[in-house]
Amino acid sequence: MTKELTPQEMLRIDLTPPNRDWMDIPTVIKPGIYCYPAKPEKVEIVGMPNPHVWSPLDDDWGLPDDWKETFLNGMRERLNKHRSFKIFMDICVRCGACADKCHFFLGSGDPKNMPVARAELIRSIYRGEFTRAGRILGRLAGGRKLTEDVLKEIWYYMFQCTECRRCSLFCPYGIDTAEVTIIGRELINLFGLNINWIQEPVANCYETGNHLGLLPHTFKQNVEFMCMDIEEFVGINIEPPFNRKGAEILFVTPSGDVFAEPGIYTLMGYLMLFEHLGLDYTWSTYASEGGNFGFFTALDMAQRLNAKIYAEAKRLGVKWILGGECGHMWRVVHQYMNTFNGPPDFLEEPVSPITGTRFENASSAKMVHISEFTADLIKHGKLKLNPKRNDHLKVTYHDSCNPSRGMGLFEEPRYIIKNVCNNFYEMPENTIREQTFCCGSGAGLNAGENMELRLRGGLPRANAVKYVHERYGVNMLSCVCAIDRAVLPASMEYWVPEVNVCGVSELVGNALVMEGEHERPTDLRGEEIPGFAKAESEEVTKDV
């Protein structure tokens, strides 16, 4: 797949790439684009096939002898099992409506990153190996045979899709290319070809309950560190409850919020909010992960990892579950959890203990989004807020792909931001809400070694941020997803270095006026708020 350039090739600085059929353009696997392969022990832990050491740059990927048969049998099984997959293989007319909607295509200019082309990598195998026309006519019918090079090409591009589903929005037939990627990755996993950035979190989550492998005492300790910071910056002592049986609510959030900047400030926002309300809730050190990298591996792995949330809710005897700011967690919760591991009849339809609001939208999975919960509190005037504490920020909001396209969460975060900030500016219409651009690093692609890929994928989003930065002076990009918070800082550093990244609950924490707080000259990051030096205590607060 890859080779050294000859001296003649080195001298050929060609400005115009060849105009050939996509099947004739060989895929060259390049460092900076792919993620490192899964460590064998991490594959083994969860009992997945063919754990082995290999490298994408080697010719020999250590495939088992019967890999082709395994792939085709796996594909046949999935074509029978998932009606949607079969339909997506059959009905695409290659109209091109999706072609220019993918952030990876828009950022890389690589035509194989057009969603239609990426799906075509697998669709061509379907035609070539499973349909009569394709078997007889081959390329004339858009079919090709499965070879090692084809498999490597599929591998390369299945990990250049973040399953964000923007393309599906524009498909007149409703083809969800993300589902093709999901199946593509499942097939790849039949030979132990996962990437480590996905596999290790999966193994950790399976063993300890979260992606980072934080053991219960460490998880607890990290949350307590955040409480120490809150005590310093806000003057309120918080002792959060862990694994408390009989609590009304179980709170689950991505573990990224527990350790990674700037997610930790979002976590401080949650802690302050719950303390302020006197909420009867508990953290769990076992269901200590909202994210689910199993979802980027295989659906049955997603099911296995997701199971811990309901199991823990049952063990603790809570009434319902509150979920933090996460991306794909909400797609799993909203679209899969109830059938993966439910229905959770032991739980009740969520009702806010503060406002009495019944969250009918969550009556099936019994899990409420923190933005829904907070927006409801603000709407009922249950929070005392001083948005001036966020006056040094000019905020825009990035709709994370999964909460927006996966569950329709558009208004609540905006409603919250408008109540806790005085300066809010929307990005252009065709880059937000349903049409939001991915951060460029979702679906397990938030590693470090594939930074070029991440920066390409992040370009369309950053391009819109740059626009509001130049036009309105926006300096803060808010979002409700832990992967966004982890990866957008890198994207901003490259494309729009003047802009920072935060979670919505961090902005809430900054604006929240708590009973008994001391003077707060700094924000939750410990940075001084302009105009809030010592004499600030007389600031007007806003009751909402």
Add this chain to the structure above:
Amino acid sequence: MGRKLHKGLREILEQKKGPIVEKWREQIHKSYPPETAQFLKREKDRFSNPIGSSIEESIWPLYDQLIGEADPLTTKKLLDNLVRIRAVQDFSPASAVQVIFALKLIIRREVFGVVEKRGWIKEYLEFESEIDRFGLLAFDVFMECREKVWEIKRNDLMKRPYLLSGGMCPSYMMKRGIKHLEKLKKEITQH
């Protein structure tokens, strides 16, 4: 940046600005695969076509800088807009910055006949040297971008040493780790 351009030559280059820059744009589009080149040309919305729009926003003022009295900072900013994207795409360093040198051939084809007729060869060669300077500046920008990518990569890895070391306690990293991180950075810089 360079010398002041010969008045007559400048007038011709100004007259030919439209066709020259349009051909230049086409050449840059064609540095991408054909399907992509078509898209870059077709889609006019800035947010639906970030590559195409950044090309469009850079090349016209860059040409003005080239034939006018170039301001180094403005020129560098415009080159940045053009090269930053190419620095993370599938281009070799040479291909990434060659889009500037490509301008030479385009301009030669447009104006060299007149230049030759009027005997402005020396002035024209001086002008071409200015394009070279732009090209070299583009290489500076390219390298800055690549250095930035590596810096981001390094920082990304430095933030995650628990993964590199196979299980360092994150809570240790949290509070005491800031100092530890600084120490690690220092060690890496020293070696």
